[in-house]
Amino acid sequence: MKLWSQYFVPTLKESPADAEIASHKLLVRAGLVRKLGGGLYTYLPLGLRVMQKLTQICREEIERGGGIEVWMPHVHPAEVWEAGPRWAAAREIMFRVDHAGAGKGRSKEPEYVLGPTHEEVITPLVKTEITSYRDLPKNFFQIATKFRNEIRPRFGLMRAREFVMMDAYSFDASDEGAIKSYHAMKAAYEAFFRRIGVTAIAVEADTGVMGGSFSHEFMVPAEIGDDDVIYNEESGYAANREKATSGLVPAGLADAAPAGATEEFATPGVVTIAALEAAPYAVPADRQFKTLVYVGDGKPFVVILRGCDELEEAKLGALGFTLFRPATAEEIEPVLGTKPGSLGAVKGTIRNPSALAGVFADHAIRLIGNGTTGANKDGFHLRNVNVARDLAVTKFGDFRRVRPGEPDPKSGQPLKVRRGIEVGHIFKLGTKYSEKYGAAYTDDQKQSHLMVMGCYGIGISRTLQAVIEQSHDADGIVWPWAVAPFQVLVCVLDPQLPEAMDLARKLAATAEAAGADVLVDDRAERPGVKFKDADLIGIPLRLTIGGKGLKEGIVELKWRTKKDVEKVPVAEAAARLGAAVSAAK
RNA sequence: CGGGGUGUAGCUUAGCCUGGUAGAGCGCCUGGUUUGGGACCAGGAGGUCGCGAGUUCGAAUCUCGCCGCCCCGACCA
Numbered sequence: 001m002k003l004w005s006q007y008f009v010p011t012l013k014e015s016p017a018d019a020e021i022a023s024h025k026l027l028v029r030a031g032l033v034r035k036l037g038g039g040l041y042t043y044l045p046l047g048l049r050v051m052q053k054l055t056q057i058c059r060e061e062i063e064r065g066g067g068i069e070v071w072m073p074h075v076h077p078a079e080v081w082e083a084g085p086r087w088a089a090a091r092e093i094m095f096r097v098d099h100a101g102a103g104k105g106r107s108k109e110p111e112y113v114l115g116p117t118h119e120e121v122i123t124p125l126v127k128t129e130i131t132s133y134r135d136l137p138k139n140f141f142q143i144a145t146k147f148r149n150e151i152r153p154r155f156g157l158m159r160a161r162e163f164v165m166m167d168a169y170s171f172d173a174s175d176e177g178a179i180k181s182y183h184a185m186k187a188a189y190e191a192f193f194r195r196i197g198v199t200a201i202a203v204e205a206d207t208g209v210m211g212g213s214f215s216h217e218f219m220v221p222a223e224i225g226d227d228d229v230i231y232n233e234e235s236g237y238a239a240n241r242e243k244a245t246s247g248l249v250p251a252g253l254a255d256a257a258p259a260g261a262t263e264e265f266a267t268p269g270v271v272t273i274a275a276l277e278a279a280p281y282a283v284p285a286d287r288q289f290k291t292l293v294y295v296g297d298g299k300p301f302v303v304i305l306r307g308c309d310e311l312e313e314a315k316l317g318a319l320g321f322t323l324f325r326p327a328t329a330e331e332i333e334p335v336l337g338t339k340p341g342s343l344g345a346v347k348g349t350i351r352n353p354s355a356l357a358g359v360f361a362d363h364a365i366r367l368i369g370n371g372t373t374g375a376n377k378d379g380f381h382l383r384n385v386n387v388a389r390d391l392a393v394t395k396f397g398d399f400r401r402v403r404p405g406e407p408d409p410k411s412g413q414p415l416k417v418r419r420g421i422e423v424g425h426i427f428k429l430g431t432k433y434s435e436k437y438g439a440a441y442t443d444d445q446k447q448s449h450l451m452v453m454g455c456y457g458i459g460i461s462r463t464l465q466a467v468i469e470q471s472h473d474a475d476g477i478v479w480p481w482a483v484a485p486f487q488v489l490v491c492v493l494d495p496q497l498p499e500a501m502d503l504a505r506k507l508a509a510t511a512e513a514a515g516a517d518v519l520v521d522d523r524a525e526r527p528g529v530k531f532k533d534a535d536l537i538g539i540p541l542r543l544t545i546g547g548k549g550l551k552e553g554i555v556e557l558k559w560r561t562k563k564d565v566e567k568v569p570v571a572e573a574a575a576r577l578g579a580a581v582s583a584a585k
Numbered sequence: 586c587g588g589g590g591u592g593u594a595g596c597u598u599a600g601c602c603u604g605g606u607a608g609a610g611c612g613c614c615u616g617g618u619u620u621g622g623g624a625c626c627a628g629g630a631g632g633u634c635g636c637g638a639g640u641u642c643g644a645a646u647c648u649c650g651c652c653g654c655c656c657c658g659a660c661c662a
Contacts, residue, residue, distance in 0.1 A: 013611065014597045014611070017591090020655075037653085093660090093662090148661085150661070151586085151659080152656095227661095422661095493621065525623090526621085527621040528622040531623085532622065549621090
């Protein structure tokens, strides 16, 4: 039991000027956090209590799913990352500590980084500690602070530079085992979000820099989310924007026969899809081939899309390049023969085809069959370009961005889009890391095999804010019982009356015995102030004790989620309170 | 990193265009009156006006540079 007057709950009447969204304003107004700098927050007592509850529930569910808790350092020697598979990609977002020991007599100082995640730490550990199939599978996790120098921190805890995350790493002897571990974690995540009272849906996701074979994101639907979820409730299809596909191209689509000989025509000044759509050319965008040039690991490659489609850049990750980016005009010209505007990938028109790492075409261009594209000659395009006959395609793939309304790949029903907050992510990693670090085990036939890994993350501090974003009203936060900083608020309107405080202590003890955390508002404030604060900080159950009520022999029970107040005779108060707490648990 | 905005008391802010004593509300302190949904009265403390240059007799205000913060984009394990 805590007495408000001796605790620390600095509530604010006004929203801080730097908060934009409801959950961020409430985090600050309800006295949960204070900002130190961009993306850096102090957790005040109330915020810390919520964090501890989330942490504990998470721990219980991950352990139930097979996790074994460990604690890893958050300062990593840079060599650990240099030896790993993604130093190039990850270094940009890592905080770096360059001269940690300067002035202490060491001639050459090692470089350190602050850990953004821990594959690079756990994999070498497992490599040395686990060598036999008898010790597999294993799943290690920790709940700890992570550091990522986000390009743009925003929305309070939603995208912070220092944040709390649960990260788990599974090691299995076989692919089947890894899939089993993956599903155990997926079930653990679902149990976690269910227990904390948050709606989070698992959606298919891109594996990004992590690599790996498949992955799900856990998304909390919210307008302020960073990510688009593409879904259809009826078929159950749900994927994030980067991963989403549609059934736009029929499965049995036959390639179109050539419509005639390819011919060049003059298009002076035409450098955009839109210009070619206009008179006098009048070539609809969905009959044009859009030719983009990227550079992957130093070598240019071409991507062909329909003129009406957008590239979903993340899907290029499937091509296997470590790093890729759009090519500059200067890089494009020597290879294709001209600058962007009249680019094409028709065989024989590319100036230096051997310089290309490949020509990758989106499946949807097969819907065009015969279309128009650039001639790799300034001011000229080609018509009657046949996909199968004329284009120098290395490989077809899914590269386009899905649009709402397109058919669901499962059922053909229209896809919808909504925003979501990514609160968790699970990956089946495969052997990317175990191969790099040589994490292998010996089986019962004395054969050596690479361990098959998975990795899993839950953004605990982000989830804290997602709970508020999902559960608040005009007056303040509405905490779900399981994560509320306190479950019961005993609101003493006349704390100067000894009988009121005596009753408050007695009933607080009753609620605690029933399993609730209790805060007693004993401040010498006017009732209005206390009620406003009570609603703001969102404690689920409020018990009000006032001098007036005591004269009538009653106290009041009120749920944060309900409007009505229940008057309870003092004699029955303990029993009613105890029953309410037991029922809510 | 590109675009936009913003920085004045612990918090929310007015003043800036058009240079001349830095103002309000909330919060805080003292006293009094109040006391069931953010009370009232009286008094009080609290400011290098983000930092640095410049223009000027004089700069919160105009100019330049830097920094912080916020939003959009890019990016996002």
